[in-house]
Amino acid sequence: MKKSILLLFTCASFLASCTTRTYEEISETETSASPTYTANIEPIIKTNCVGCHSAGGRLPTLETYDQVKDATQNGDLICRIDQTQSCGNVMPRSGAMPRPTIDMIILWQKEGCKN
Amino acid sequence: MKNFLGFMLVFFLTGNLFAQDDLLSQLDTVKSNEKQIETAAFKGLQIANMQSTKLAAKGEWYMLVSHRFGDLSEGFNNFFGLDNALTKFGGIYGVTNWLSFGATRHTYNKIYEVTAKYKMANQEVNGFPVTIVGYNTMDINSALEKDLYPNLQFSDRLAFTTQLLVSRKVNEKLSVELGFINVYKNLYDDAAEQQNVFSSAAGLRYKIAKRMSINLEYAARIITEEKAIDPYHNPLTVGLDIETGGHVFQLVFSNSQPMNDVAVFSGASGDWNKGKIYFGFNMYRSF
Numbered sequence: 001m002k003k004s005i006l007l008l009f010t011c012a013s014f015l016a017s018c019t020t021r022t023y024e025e026i027s028e029t030e031t032s033a034s035p036t037y038t039a040n041i042e043p044i045i046k047t048n049c050v051g052c053h054s055a056g057g058r059l060p061t062l063e064t065y066d067q068v069k070d071a072t073q074n075g076d077l078i079c080r081i082d083q084t085q086s087c088g089n090v091m092p093r094s095g096a097m098p099r100p101t102i103d104m105i106i107l108w109q110k111e112g113c114k115n
Numbered sequence: 116m117k118n119f120l121g122f123m124l125v126f127f128l129t130g131n132l133f134a135q136d137d138l139l140s141q142l143d144t145v146k147s148n149e150k151q152i153e154t155a156a157f158k159g160l161q162i163a164n165m166q167s168t169k170l171a172a173k174g175e176w177y178m179l180v181s182h183r184f185g186d187l188s189e190g191f192n193n194f195f196g197l198d199n200a201l202t203k204f205g206g207i208y209g210v211t212n213w214l215s216f217g218a219t220r221h222t223y224n225k226i227y228e229v230t231a232k233y234k235m236a237n238q239e240v241n242g243f244p245v246t247i248v249g250y251n252t253m254d255i256n257s258a259l260e261k262d263l264y265p266n267l268q269f270s271d272r273l274a275f276t277t278q279l280l281v282s283r284k285v286n287e288k289l290s291v292e293l294g295f296i297n298v299y300k301n302l303y304d305d306a307a308e309q310q311n312v313f314s315s316a317a318g319l320r321y322k323i324a325k326r327m328s329i330n331l332e333y334a335a336r337i338i339t340e341e342k343a344i345d346p347y348h349n350p351l352t353v354g355l356d357i358e359t360g361g362h363v364f365q366l367v368f369s370n371s372q373p374m375n376d377v378a379v380f381s382g383a384s385g386d387w388n389k390g391k392i393y394f395g396f397n398m399y400r401s402f
Contacts (some may be wrong), residue, residue, distance in 0.1 A: 019270065022305040026266040084346075085384055088185075088199055098263050103306040106344050 023099035031100045035108040037065050037115045044101060048092045069113045078106055150242040156284035157292075158328065159363045160207065161397055162318040163354035164371060164379045165294060165332045168248040168282040170232055171209030176402040178206050179219070183372045183395035186385065196394060203374045223373035225258040238284060250278040252376045259302075271302040274377040288322040296334065298381040307344045312381040313337045314349075320356070330354040330365070334380055350383040365397040 024031065032040050045062050053062040060071040071077040079087035083096045090096045108114065157167035160177065171177055181203040184196030193199055205219025205228075213234040220227055229252070236247040254274040261267050275298070282292040294316035303310045318332035333351045352369035370385030371378065372393040385391040 020301055020303065020310050021271060022303060023264070024305060026264040026268075026271055026302065028265050084382065088193060095260070095263070099304050100306075103304065103344060107306065110344065 027098045027100060029098050029100050031104045034111065035104050035114070037068070037108070037113065040104060041068065041108055044097070044105070048097060052093075065115055072105070072109045072113060078109060081105065150239040153238040153240055153246075153284050156238065156246060156282050156290040157320055158358055159356055159365055159397070159399060161365065162292065162320060162330050162332050163352040163365060163367045163397075164350065164369055164374065164376075165292075165316055165318050165334070165352075166232065166248075166250050166278065166280060166376075167318070167320075168234070168246040168280050168292060170213065170234055170248070171207050171215040171401075173209050173212045175209045176206060177208075177217075178400045178402070179397065180204050181374050181395065181397040183367070183369070183374060183393045185372070185393065186391050187394060188390040188392075200395075201372055201374065219375075221373065221375050223375065223378060224256045226375050227255040227257060228375050229253050229255075238282070244283060246282045248280045248282075250276075250280060252276045252278075254375055254377050256302075274298070274300040274302075276376045276380065278376070290320045292318040292332075294318065294334070296376075296380050298377050300377065300381070307342050307346060308381065309338070309340055309342075311339075314380050316380075326358040328356045330356060336381070346384050347381070348383050348386055350379050351387055361401060363397075363399045365399075367395050367397065368392055369395070 035041060042065075045068055049062045052058045053060060055061055055063065060067060060075055060077075062068050062071060062077075068077075076087055079085045080091040081097060082102050083090040096102070155169075157169045159167060160169050160171070160179075161167055183201045185193045185199035187196055189196070201222045203219050203221050205217060207215055207217035207230075209215040215232050217230040217232070218227070219230075230250065232248060232250045234246070234248050236243055236245065238244060238246045252275065256272045256274070259267055259272055264271075277297045277299075279295045280292060281294075282290060284290045294314075296314045296316055298312040298314075300308065300310055314334040314336045316332065316334035318330065320328050320330050322328045331353055333349065335349055336347075348370055350369065350371045352367060352371070354368070355366040357364045357366070369379075369383075370387055370392050371383035372385065373379065373382070374395075385393055
């Protein structure tokens, strides 16, 4: 019994020694360490959100800097795109965006939504 | 006549009771030389989110279903969390009295979790003071997709925990447990997560009625790196065990919504101070 326990422990420690990678390394998305709206955020919103969230469509409308800023700071935009927080069905409807993209939007909000 | 019958009835009944007492005391006088193993420090296989030191007995099957509902702080917006429930479903099998294996499927990240639990020492009456149990989990995240992450390999889906659990049944009502838990992720989020998270945890069970107990557990993470975004907290969970024949039903309030050990001990995103907690339950059925 003692021997098999030792064996289990050794196996377990081997299992946990695989190589570690980050989400950046397995995706091909470009991210910035100090994101701004025009350079980094706008292209993401255009491709992923504006299809539905445009004037006359779903609320909130996400067509201009002010609208996106308001939805991030006062609305629950971040909670909705981040599937690790629980705000109902994740956005976009087609499935969550890559992790580095979500992190960059969170970082953009934390740094005061630079234009 | 009536009185006499009544007297006889009482006489025989009490006679029988005394006789029973005598027999029982005779049984108790036979002492074996083997140390008795202390039983039932914990009634459930889990304290609440954390594992207890109880294992499935040899040949015993457990079926388990757990739910954690959404954030309670949102009120009617998500109907106090009913809208966004997470589910865990699976089974545990005792290969021997000291080793059991389990497999579960989680809604969160479509994770498959396989586990091994093994007992290294038993608490004995007037003998060895504690029960020592080892526990390992391996998560396979099946929600990751190649479309989103072109360089994805199978090993990126894996995450592990290694746990050493030490418990002591202090008296008939109170049992305590200490845990030393390491979480290791093959794939991690550099902006928010540590690759390796070590926690020291503590849990307790206090019996309040014959079939009910209050459970409490907390784990302190050791933070080695400051991260750009830090959305996580130390997991704190309060539970109520209700035992009904064959079932253990555990009501749980926690600041971690996911139920896999990797997420509980490294990614509890709720916050007790802001009322961002999750209600749910674990249900165990043994066969």
